[in-house]
Amino acid sequence: MDKAGLKAEGIQWDLSELYIGPDDPRLEADLAEARRQAEAFAQTYRGKSAGGQLDGPALARALAEYEALAELEYRPSFYASLLFAADTQNLKVQQLVHRTREAATEIANLLVFFALELIALEETQLAPLLTAPEMAEYRHYLEALRRFKPHTLGEKEEQILNQKRLTGSSAFEQLYQELTGSLRFRLTIDGEERELTDGEIMALLHHPDRGLRERAFTTFLETHANHSLVLTAVFNNILLDHKIDCELRHYDNFVMPTHLANEIAPETVEAMMQAVERHYPLAQEYFRLKARLLAVDKLKNTDLYAPIAAEAEELPFSQAQSLILTAFGRFNEQFAALAADFFRKRWIDAEVRGGKRGGAFCAALSPRYHPYVLCSYNGTSRDVSTVAHELGHGIHYSLARRQKFLNYDAPLVLAETASVFAEIVLTRHLLAETTNPAARRGLLCGLLEEIYGTVFRQTALTRFEMAAHRQRRSGQLSADEIAALWLQEQEKLFGTSVELIPAYRWGWTYISHFIHSRFYCYSYSFGELLTLALFQRYLDEGEAFVPGYLRLLESGGSQRPEHALAQLGIDINQPEFWHQGFRVIEGFLADLRQTL
Numbered sequence: 001m002d003k004a005g006l007k008a009e010g011i012q013w014d015l016s017e018l019y020i021g022p023d024d025p026r027l028e029a030d031l032a033e034a035r036r037q038a039e040a041f042a043q044t045y046r047g048k049s050a051g052g053q054l055d056g057p058a059l060a061r062a063l064a065e066y067e068a069l070a071e072l073e074y075r076p077s078f079y080a081s082l083l084f085a086a087d088t089q090n091l092k093v094q095q096l097v098h099r100t101r102e103a104a105t106e107i108a109n110l111l112v113f114f115a116l117e118l119i120a121l122e123e124t125q126l127a128p129l130l131t132a133p134e135m136a137e138y139r140h141y142l143e144a145l146r147r148f149k150p151h152t153l154g155e156k157e158e159q160i161l162n163q164k165r166l167t168g169s170s171a172f173e174q175l176y177q178e179l180t181g182s183l184r185f186r187l188t189i190d191g192e193e194r195e196l197t198d199g200e201i202m203a204l205l206h207h208p209d210r211g212l213r214e215r216a217f218t219t220f221l222e223t224h225a226n227h228s229l230v231l232t233a234v235f236n237n238i239l240l241d242h243k244i245d246c247e248l249r250h251y252d253n254f255v256m257p258t259h260l261a262n263e264i265a266p267e268t269v270e271a272m273m274q275a276v277e278r279h280y281p282l283a284q285e286y287f288r289l290k291a292r293l294l295a296v297d298k299l300k301n302t303d304l305y306a307p308i309a310a311e312a313e314e315l316p317f318s319q320a321q322s323l324i325l326t327a328f329g330r331f332n333e334q335f336a337a338l339a340a341d342f343f344r345k346r347w348i349d350a351e352v353r354g355g356k357r358g359g360a361f362c363a364a365l366s367p368r369y370h371p372y373v374l375c376s377y378n379g380t381s382r383d384v385s386t387v388a389h390e391l392g393h394g395i396h397y398s399l400a401r402r403q404k405f406l407n408y409d410a411p412l413v414l415a416e417t418a419s420v421f422a423e424i425v426l427t428r429h430l431l432a433e434t435t436n437p438a439a440r441r442g443l444l445c446g447l448l449e450e451i452y453g454t455v456f457r458q459t460a461l462t463r464f465e466m467a468a469h470r471q472r473r474s475g476q477l478s479a480d481e482i483a484a485l486w487l488q489e490q491e492k493l494f495g496t497s498v499e500l501i502p503a504y505r506w507g508w509t510y511i512s513h514f515i516h517s518r519f520y521c522y523s524y525s526f527g528e529l530l531t532l533a534l535f536q537r538y539l540d541e542g543e544a545f546v547p548g549y550l551r552l553l554e555s556g557g558s559q560r561p562e563h564a565l566a567q568l569g570i571d572i573n574q575p576e577f578w579h580q581g582f583r584v585i586e587g588f589l590a591d592l593r594q595t596l
């Protein structure tokens with residue numbers, strides 16, 4: 001029998017490269033050392049860059065010290081956040097999260113002056129610094145930093161805002177995570193009352209029994225609704241906090257901080273989102289096809305992910321592993337080898353356990369360390385795709401390890417370039433292996449549902465989030481008002497193709513991005529459409545496409561997305577570019593229609 005079965009039993013990550021446990025004395029030692037180094041750094045450099053006393057080589061040395069310090073300061077809180085994700089109800093770990101975050105804030109405060117001085121430099125002071133050869137790898141970082149120049153406050157104000165964030169937005173984020181992580185869901189299945197985790201109950205949306213799917217999702221949403229007082233307050237305060245931030249920092253467009261961080265023009269994002277909205281009928285066409293496949297008059301939103309074959313095929317984790325590695329290997333050997341490390345070296349935590357946070361992620365500390373993946377594997381084909389997706393992120397991080405710390409993280413809109421690609425590579429491999437029409441139909445539906453969830457749904461989520469931020473400007477929002485905004489965008493997306501279950505008015509309460517990663521959702525749409533277009537090029541160009549694509553991933557965050565893509569001959573400011581992606585979707589829909 002396979003050791004790692006349908007719940008990925010025993011597939012736990014090994015974090016010992018970071019620390020040996022929450023009591024590891026090196027945690028405190030690192031925080032103390034980071035603090036000592038930060039004080040020394042401040043003594044050495046305060047006033048130097050603003051005063052123009054550093055030449056190019058000296059500034060490059062200062063930046064290298066700053067990177068080393070930032071990594072040291074980040075390691076304890078990074079470790080704590082991984083422990084917390086794997087075991088949200090562990091009191092000791094919760095305390096460690098708070099303690100390391102507080103310490104990191106104190107250290108960050110000692111260092112705030114440095115970025116501020118760099119931002120404050122006059123163009124005439126900056127230009128000669130940027131031309132020094134030693135500064136070559138920091139040029140993009142400095143340029144990116146300085147885009148925030150008109151929105152940056154004085155050192156004292158930035159320090160106060162940092163400190164007050166601990167009891168402000170960070171506290172609400174933590175409350176949200178602890179509350180939603182503590183929820184258990186009571187549901188009667190086959191006459192037996194059971195208590196489920198969020199991962200287990202959401203997995204039931206893929207169950208063949210229509211009634212069970214609806215009861216499960218209703219229970220999930222109503223359990224959130226029982227905490228509507230806290231969830232509504234958290235959301236309102238996150239919105240208000242951002243409103244205040246935008247006023248203090250002179251942003252007239254409240255999405256602008258995200259666009260600046262993403263290094264992308266607001267018009268580019270708006271053009272992409274409008275293109276997606278114009279193509280909502282493609283999603284609706286899929287839902288009508290799916291209603292036919294399920295032999296129902298009209299789809300409910302609890303049917304969106306229903307399996308279309310009577311028996312959902314479940315795979316033990318070990319089998320998922322070998323499928324993924326084979327599929328990746330058919331695309332590129334290096335892709336497969338990088339993914340294999342996660343299994344072989346225990347960089348992945350896939351086991352289903354109570355108290356583990358929901359969803360899946362890949363996290364990376366710095367180029368010196370390898371990335372980690374967390375997910376809850378329930379044996380469904382969707383879970384196999386999720387593992388492939390997160391491993392795509394892992395491959396992206398692994399390839400970017402040649403970058404410096406400050407250039408390591410890909411800009412958000414490129415962050416899904418490997419993950420989504422990896423999912424499509426997996427599905428294509430499975431389609432190639434499958435001649436049975438029913439099985440092909442299942443694979444195409446899985447792929448189209450993934451595309452729906454990423455391209456179409458995430459744009460609707462972003463439109464809702466924008467509407468909520470806009471309306472919060474004129475006062476506190478009630479749960480009913482939030483629900484009205486939520487349903488309005490959902491109805492635009494689904495048109496008349498899908499009936500929404502009544503409890504779905506609470507659908508906004510479980511999207512954690514609204515709380516901890518404001519306006520993150522548009523980058524999913526952006527990244528997926530972009531990747532679909534890239535995939536079309538791979539189909540057209542074959543092997544010749546691969547080296548340029550790998551170079552794009554290796555570039556990490558060292559360039560603006562626009563520039564990185566220009567090297568592949570892509571102009572993201574051309575509206576026609578987005579239509580490439582939709583043509584791929586139309587192709588998959590046509591393939592699906594052929595199986596009917």
Ligand SMILES: [Zn+2]
Pocket residue numbers: 389393416419
């Ligand atoms: Zn992702």
